[in-house]
Amino acid sequence: MGIIKKTFYTTVLTGASVLGYLGATTTLITPLPGDDPVWKSKGYAKYNIHRNAAMHDVCIKRIPLDKIKPELLNKEGDLVLEFCRGVWGGLGYQLQRRYLARKYQGPATASQLWTTQQLNTSTYDVGTQLTDHFEVIDKTPTEIVVRCGDSPRNMGPRASDGVFIISAEVDKEHNEAVVGVKSVFFDSSRKMEGIQGPVPYWIELPHRWYSRLLTETGSWRLTR
Structure with a gap:
């Protein structure tokens, strides 16, 4: 029991x-303000055709320029x-x-990005699909926008839909x-009444920590 208890407390503390x-x-900022550019973006307008309520947030990290790789x-x-x-x-x-690789990687998804090497070297041009869950739908000098929520092979409306910026x-x-x-999740399959987004709170909370994790670990590639 002592080893089990010690392992439990170590896990909790870690x-x-x-x-x-x-x-x-x-x-983390949630909800997004009413004047956030995402509400007028091409991706949001195209996919949230019913203008349903959404779950939305943005995680931000600031890094001093002297820590960024100069190149x-x-x-x-x-x-x-x-x-x-x-x-x-x-x-x-x-x-x-x-x-996702265990579930969906195969002949039908062979053109998508799956390996760490592929994900670390892709140019993420519009149309790039990754891990059968994301597709790049817009790219600018400051933003890369992906559609999420379901397989990119499902090109129509979805019960689980959204955009990552x-x-x-x-x-x-x-x-x-x-x-x-930045995350915006919604149901694009049908008109939904009310102002409640499609994701229950017990999923919202871990999602927000996951956004923090992706932001933090993603930033490691930028620093020297």
Whole structure:
């Protein structure tokens, strides 16, 4: 019993330390303000055709520019691309990637990104599909937008739908790089009444910590 108890307490303390670290190094904003650009974005307008209520948040991390790899600041778009690679190819997404690979990797999804190497080297152009759960639908010098919630092979309306906006830009006034993962989830399959989003609170809470994890581990690829 002593070994079991010690293992239990070690696990609890380690988990608490990780949550404390993520809470200290990232900032979560929820709900998104009414003037957030996502509400007028092409992806949101295209897929949330019924304008149903959504669950939405954004996780942000600020990094001093002197900690960013200098080569990522030379060319517009390189910063967000490397951050996107870090989000999907990094430690934070590793467990989900392996789970999805066991379930869905095969001949029907052979053209998608599955391995860490693929995720770490892709240019994430529009149309890129990864782990049978995400598809890039827009790309700008500061944002890479992916549709999520279901397999990209399901191109129509979905009971589980949404957009992830992976962003990175330079705040010259504060001499910082600002990276973020913005999430908007909704039901696009039918008209829903009310203002409650599609995700119950007991799922919302771990999702927000997962967003913090993806943001933090994704940022590791940017620093020297």
